[in-house]
Amino acid sequence: MEKKTALYENHLAAGGKMVPFAGYLMPVQYPTGVIAEHMAVRTAAGLFDVSHMGELLISGTGALPFLQQLLTNNMEGMANGDCRYSPMCNKAGGVVDDLIVYRYSQHLYLLVVNAANLQKDIDWIKAHLPVDVDMTDNSGNISELALQGPKAEAILAKVADKAALPVKPYTFVGQMDVAGIECIVSRTGYTGEDGFELYCATENGPLLWDALLAAGKEEGLIPCGLGARDTLRLEAGMPLYGHEMDDVITPREAALSFFVKMDKPDFIGKAALEEKGEPARRRTGLKMVGRGIAREGCAVYSQNGEEIGVVTSGTQLPFVGYAGAMALLPNQYREPGTLVEVDVRGRRVEAEVIKLPFYRRASK
Amino acid sequence: MNFPANLKYTKSHEWLKKTAEGTVQIGLTDHAQNELGDLVFVNLPSVGDALTVGESFADVESVKAVSDVFSPVTAVVAAVNELLLDDPAMINTDCYDAWLIEAEGIELEDELLNAEEYEAFIQEEA
Numbered sequence: 001m002e003k004k005t006a007l008y009e010n011h012l013a014a015g016g017k018m019v020p021f022a023g024y025l026m027p028v029q030y031p032t033g034v035i036a037e038h039m040a041v042r043t044a045a046g047l048f049d050v051s052h053m054g055e056l057l058i059s060g061t062g063a064l065p066f067l068q069q070l071l072t073n074n075m076e077g078m079a080n081g082d083c084r085y086s087p088m089c090n091k092a093g094g095v096v097d098d099l100i101v102y103r104y105s106q107h108l109y110l111l112v113v114n115a116a117n118l119q120k121d122i123d124w125i126k127a128h129l130p131v132d133v134d135m136t137d138n139s140g141n142i143s144e145l146a147l148q149g150p151k152a153e154a155i156l157a158k159v160a161d162k163a164a165l166p167v168k169p170y171t172f173v174g175q176m177d178v179a180g181i182e183c184i185v186s187r188t189g190y191t192g193e194d195g196f197e198l199y200c201a202t203e204n205g206p207l208l209w210d211a212l213l214a215a216g217k218e219e220g221l222i223p224c225g226l227g228a229r230d231t232l233r234l235e236a237g238m239p240l241y242g243h244e245m246d247d248v249i250t251p252r253e254a255a256l257s258f259f260v261k262m263d264k265p266d267f268i269g270k271a272a273l274e275e276k277g278e279p280a281r282r283r284t285g286l287k288m289v290g291r292g293i294a295r296e297g298c299a300v301y302s303q304n305g306e307e308i309g310v311v312t313s314g315t316q317l318p319f320v321g322y323a324g325a326m327a328l329l330p331n332q333y334r335e336p337g338t339l340v341e342v343d344v345r346g347r348r349v350e351a352e353v354i355k356l357p358f359y360r361r362a363s364k
Numbered sequence: 365m366n367f368p369a370n371l372k373y374t375k376s377h378e379w380l381k382k383t384a385e386g387t388v389q390i391g392l393t394d395h396a397q398n399e400l401g402d403l404v405f406v407n408l409p410s411v412g413d414a415l416t417v418g419e420s421f422a423d424v425e426s427v428k429a430v431s432d433v434f435s436p437v438t439a440v441v442a443a444v445n446e447l448l449l450d451d452p453a454m455i456n457t458d459c460y461d462a463w464l465i466e467a468e469g470i471e472l473e474d475e476l477l478n479a480e481e482y483e484a485f486i487q488e489e490a
């Protein structure tokens with residue numbers, strides 16, 4: 001039996017089409033449809049319920065050295081109030097999960113993890129926890145909303161003190177008032193747009209949802225489902241756990257080497273990654289040239305007909321207006337402009353390698 | 365949802381319309397387009413291709429999923445609605461105007477439902 005987030009009734013009232021996802025019943029779309037929701041986030045703003053995400057508190061005098069060992073990215077140099085993305089590797093160099101670290105102090109961090117991996121993450125972290133560090137699973141006590149899009153800041157400023165909002169991307173404010181509700185607010189997201197993620201007490205979720213939707217009405221804010229969340233992250237070239245990386249695919253293969261600091265003294269998985277050396281295949285962007293949409297699992301062929309890789313995600317990309325995909329391909333086929341073929345349900349459809357992301361927002 | 369009384373329906377959510385020329389137009393029902401969501405791609409057969417009852421003759425894709433379209437007749441493809449290739453969203457806008465193919469030389473027809481029976485069927489399925 002799937003769990004419901006605190007916003008379940010709000011989704012039903014808004015006509016959300018509910019589907020099981022990571023153990024929760026979540027809205028995949030509203031009557032507006034995935035394309036309209038996607039375009040709203042690119043041109044105005046969208047509001048997502050992402051309360052299924054997991055929140056783990058890491059605390060104690062040994063918190064920083066523990067995270068340095070647990071995660072591939074470097075946690076040194078983070079200031080209080082910074083967020084940082086990192087893969088978390090297993091001993092073989094595969095990925096247990098990818099997550100965002102929020103630093104309150106060198107003795108207190110919040111990890112925001114994928115819903116589908118929450119129990120696996122808890123088990124993994126517990127198995128490595130030193131005596132001077134504690135972990136608390138706070139997932140059940142938090143509603144999380146994502147307010148995303150170029151109008152996100154203007155909307156949030158109507159129900160919160162604009163001067164108190166986090167300004168820089170990947171920073172957060174640990175405690176602030178939004179529409180009378182106490183929230184953690186970070187300038188983060190998973191859409192390729194400016195935006196915020198807001199965390200509040202579970203029971204305040206519906207109030208916050210309603211207040212934000214009301215505040216953003218003039219700006220064109222609409223509720224958005226998991227369908228648009230997926231097309232937005234794909235268009236923005238962002239990897240998704242379980243697709244572009246998993247327990248076997250390494251972060252270097254997922255083209256996340258920037259977040260894997262091989263010059264750190266040690267971290268779990270470092271030895272295996274060193275031994276593997278330069279990966280033979282990496283995540284690569286494909287733009288469909290022929291008619292067809294490459295989907296996860298489609299085989300990729302060279303122009304000579306040799307099978308060279310596999311598609312990890314693919315869809316019609318609403319804003320850029322073509323079908324795009326990410327695939328794991330050998331290095332010699334990753335040069336932009338290289339033509340390959342994708343087997344789309346028995347048909348060979350031509351595709352061109354392009355540099356990710358498919359979409360990048362104009363800088364201010 | 366809208367199910368015109370002058371059409372016949374299948375349990376796999378296609379509609380059929382008999383034309384004055386004795387051919388049938390085949391399309392997707394309002395229920396089907398609603399379930400699929402925004403359509404972004406349609407792959408259609410060619411004129412002259414053989415159709416077989418219960419077999420897939422086309423595929424339609426929404427942003428999230430691919431679906432087969434099954435033939436309710438054994439026949440031959442007489443015409444293809446090429447407008448859909450460039451604008452699959454026509455199926456979302458007006459699914460009863462946006463026919464996929466026209467079939468002729470009908471040898472065999474699947475068990476078809478009238479509008480009332482089809483509506484009862486999707487209620488049951490839900």
